[in-house]
Amino acid sequence: MSESDLPVPSIPNARDAVRALRPSQIREVANAGFGVADVLPFWFGESDRVTPAFIRDAASASLAAGATFYTHNLGIAPLRAALAGYVSELHGATSAEHIAVTSAGVNALMLAAQLVVGAGDRVVAVTPLWPNLVEIPKILGAHVETVALGYGERGWQLDLEQLLAALTPGTKMLLINSPNNPTGWVMSRDEQRAVLAHCRRHGIWIVADEVYERLYYADAKPGAAAAPSRTAPSFLDLASRDERVICVNSFSKAWLMTGWRLGWIVAPASLMDDLGKLVEYNTSCAPAFVQQAGIAAVEQGERFTQELVRDLKASRDHLVRALAAVPGVDVKVPPGAMYLFFSMPGASRSLELCKAMVRDVGLGVAPGSAFGPQGEGFVRWCYACDTARLDAGVERLKRFLSQPATAQ
Numbered sequence: 001m002s003e004s005d006l007p008v009p010s011i012p013n014a015r016d017a018v019r020a021l022r023p024s025q026i027r028e029v030a031n032a033g034f035g036v037a038d039v040l041p042f043w044f045g046e047s048d049r050v051t052p053a054f055i056r057d058a059a060s061a062s063l064a065a066g067a068t069f070y071t072h073n074l075g076i077a078p079l080r081a082a083l084a085g086y087v088s089e090l091h092g093a094t095s096a097e098h099i100a101v102t103s104a105g106v107n108a109l110m111l112a113a114q115l116v117v118g119a120g121d122r123v124v125a126v127t128p129l130w131p132n133l134v135e136i137p138k139i140l141g142a143h144v145e146t147v148a149l150g151y152g153e154r155g156w157q158l159d160l161e162q163l164l165a166a167l168t169p170g171t172k173m174l175l176i177n178s179p180n181n182p183t184g185w186v187m188s189r190d191e192q193r194a195v196l197a198h199c200r201r202h203g204i205w206i207v208a209d210e211v212y213e214r215l216y217y218a219d220a221k222p223g224a225a226a227a228p229s230r231t232a233p234s235f236l237d238l239a240s241r242d243e244r245v246i247c248v249n250s251f252s253k254a255w256l257m258t259g260w261r262l263g264w265i266v267a268p269a270s271l272m273d274d275l276g277k278l279v280e281y282n283t284s285c286a287p288a289f290v291q292q293a294g295i296a297a298v299e300q301g302e303r304f305t306q307e308l309v310r311d312l313k314a315s316r317d318h319l320v321r322a323l324a325a326v327p328g329v330d331v332k333v334p335p336g337a338m339y340l341f342f343s344m345p346g347a348s349r350s351l352e353l354c355k356a357m358v359r360d361v362g363l364g365v366a367p368g369s370a371f372g373p374q375g376e377g378f379v380r381w382c383y384a385c386d387t388a389r390l391d392a393g394v395e396r397l398k399r400f401l402s403q404p405a406t407a408q
């Protein structure tokens with residue numbers, strides 16, 4: 001038999017669970033902007049500022065000293081110790097044996113899911129939500145059910161009873177992201193308490209994505225002596241370190257280190273050996289010089305983070321004021337993260353609207369539908385930049401809305 005007689009193989013495809021993953025609608029909008037000169041991008045979740053110099057210098061010094069080798073799967077000991085100190089200060093006693101260093105938050109989410117869920121498991125997620133959280137368990141064959149936040153006069157709110165009802169016995173994992181991307185919603189301490197008690201009763205794992213915990217803008221009550229809190233309410237404030245709670249965090253947001261790919265997990269010590277195996281088979285470790293930069297961030301970065309939060313709050317308030325003055329825009333002041341998630345004329349078809357805005361006026365914002373069907377009707381604007389840039393964006397929005405053929 002010659003080679004030409006062999007049957008032609010069918011077209012190779014990825015497995016069904018992977019083919020069924022949702023492609024990123026933010027990317028779809030960005031692609032529509034290719035070829036458009038002078039796009040103002042507010043669509044991604046990162047600041048337009050570079051990582052602070054003291055962190056970049058620490059990485060350079062570490063590279064110069066030859067930190068080019070593999071490290072321990074769970075991270076270098078000094079970084080785990082530094083993170084244990086940082087977490088202890090913010091959320092109560094936490095030892096290094098409860099900390100694992102990861103290759104950023106998204107890898108931490110994948111590792112957490114790999115630790116806990118398998119094919120056929122039921123997972124519940126509170127939405128609208130950054131799509132990665134919902135898609136990751138599906139890669140593992142789990143079923144994800146969603147509980148939607150409601151939108152009203154007070155902005156985005158959780159219906160606690162609805163969430164508890166969805167957390168049926170047999171549910172494997174709850175995914176909560178607070179402060180939330182895209183809405184800026186922050187879960188209250190009382191809501192966390194009720195959810196933790198319920199999950200304890202039913203043996204449900206809580207995976208808390210707290211990568212925006214430092215981007216929290218609650219004001220101290222007028223006349224109150226207490227300073228504003230340095231973090232949003234965290235499950236770590238309530239849970240013991242050795243129960244079914246896995247907390248995911250990242251260097252991307254509090255220290256502007258998106259491109260470095262560094263994060264961490266706080267989890268029961270009983271998981272760490274297995275987590276080490278998963279790290280080995282995913283990435284083996286985070287780069288050594290990046291971990292050294294992480295030590296600088298944690299040990300010397302507090303002032304930087306507090307100034308960043310102050311600047312972000314000013315940008316948030318500036319953009320809320322500017323957008324609130326645009327006819328047809330409904331915008332609320334979110335208590336956390338770095339996005340405004342607002343409605344505007346045409347947003348009931350948010351993907352088409354965002355593509356039209358980037359094409360017609362070079363304004364790049366993310367469609368609400370990218371964050372699940374519950375996000376339809378809204379658009380997301382990342383305000384992590386200076387106010388002049390925000391003003392330029394708002395001018396483009398006004399120009400778009402004054403066009404005769406605006407998608408309404």
Ligand SMILES: Cc1ncc(COP(=O)(O)O)c(C=O)c1O
Pocket residue numbers: 045104105106107130177180181209211249250251252258262263
């Ligand atoms: C809710 C949420 N979780 C996790 C991440 C992961 O961030 P990174 O992988 O850069 O640490 C992001 C990034 O935007 C996010 O919005």
